[in-house]
Amino acid sequence: MTRSALLGTLYLVPTPLDFGCLDAAAATPSLEHSLPLHTIQTAARLAHWVCENAKSTRAFLKRVGLVVPLAQPLQAQQIVELPRQVHKKGDHDPHDGHDATALLAPALQGHDIGLVSEAGMPGIADPGASVLRAAHQLGLTVAPLVGPVSLMLALAASGLNGQQFAFVGYLPQESSARAQRIRELEALALRSGQTQIFIETPYRNQALLQSLLECLQPHTRLALGVGLNLPQQAIHSAQVSVWKQQRPALPLELPTVFLLGR
Known part of the structure; x- marks a missing residue:
């Protein structure tokens, strides 16, 4: 044996x-x-x-x-x-x-x-x-074993590039460092086509979304997968300009996956 x-x-x-x-x-x-x-x-x-x-x-x-x-x-x-x-x-x-x-x-x-x-x-x-x-x-x-992976569920539903992507974890909490990181990720995504995926502690989700809408260019696509696999699940994907015109009501107190790309 x-x-x-x-x-x-x-x-x-x-x-x-x-x-x-x-x-x-x-x-x-x-x-x-x-x-x-x-x-x-x-x-x-x-x-x-x-x-x-x-x-x-x-x-x-x-x-x-x-x-x-x-x-x-x-x-x-x-x-x-x-x-x-x-x-x-x-x-x-x-x-x-x-x-x-x-x-x-x-x-x-x-x-x-x-x-x-x-x-x-x-x-x-x-x-x-x-x-x-x-x-x-x-x-x-x-x-x-087989089971749910929130990052993949969000990516699959986002309409963003599922052939090339990166998970980058958490963004900085401090506002200026977070804004700089958002712009870095956006530049990489727009240049290479690589979807950028990140998460945040739920009580900071609202602040992160606000920073994204302030920092990202209008034509960049932003997607959120909120409460995946829960009864309250919500998935929204649109260009930043559309997000700003009509921001959807999302249960951002729940775990959320953020994705950006082109």
């Missing part, structure tokens, strides 16, 4: 995009609304997890158990959190000093592990890269 056959698999388990967005009085939607059955079944049989937040992971597993019974009771699930500094700085830089090898110890004993983030796909606009690097270094099989 080969060594790889004795090791566990690291599964990338996507979660619904409704984390923190549900009305407390509203019924929690079924996972089958956003995750295929195979993903739910795989999550149900796992008992070892690496996550951003243990509380929200347990809440996710409760929802999994409503569709497919958990192989291990919730109290028996082994859930470990990524270090707090990873939440703040991210772990995509291999030189940041974060070594996630210890988090994968159960896989060296043959246990499969799930990597999960608060919402969407771990490692995409979320922590998880250090865990994946460690998994590859240890020779583990890495298996991404």
Whole structure:
């Protein structure tokens, strides 16, 4: 038997995009609304997890158990959190000093592990890269499961260039630095055709949209994907001149993906 056959698999388990967005009085939607059955079944049989937040992971597993019974009771699930500094700085830089090898110890004993983030796909606009690097270094099989990725949903619906695009994370908070960054991204998008994708903390969405409308040229196309996969979902794409003439009423208190291009 080969060594790889004795090791566990690291599964990338996507979660619904409704984390923190549900009305407390509203019924929690079924996972089958956003995750295929195979993903739910795989999550149900796992008992070892690496996550951003243990509380929200347990809440996710409760929802999994409503569709497919958990192989291990919730109290028996082994859930470990990524270090707090990873939440703040991210772990995509291999030189940041974060070594996630210890988090994968159960896989060296043959246990499969799930990597999960608060919402969407771990490692995409979320922590998880250090865990994946460690998994590859240890020779583990890495298996991404199917589920929602807000960046791709927004890009697909935007009408912008889906053949060439870049996710640039968060823009600066300070107004002059943010304006400079917006103009840099616009110049790159107009010159190369590459769609620029970015996000913001929801309570700053309104301010970011205002900055975009003030800084961008009239013919630049701006698209917003708001509350994707939620009942309040709204997607709007138009040239900046059109945005200024008639700004749509969007629920910008929800997670939003911003895209600009030509």
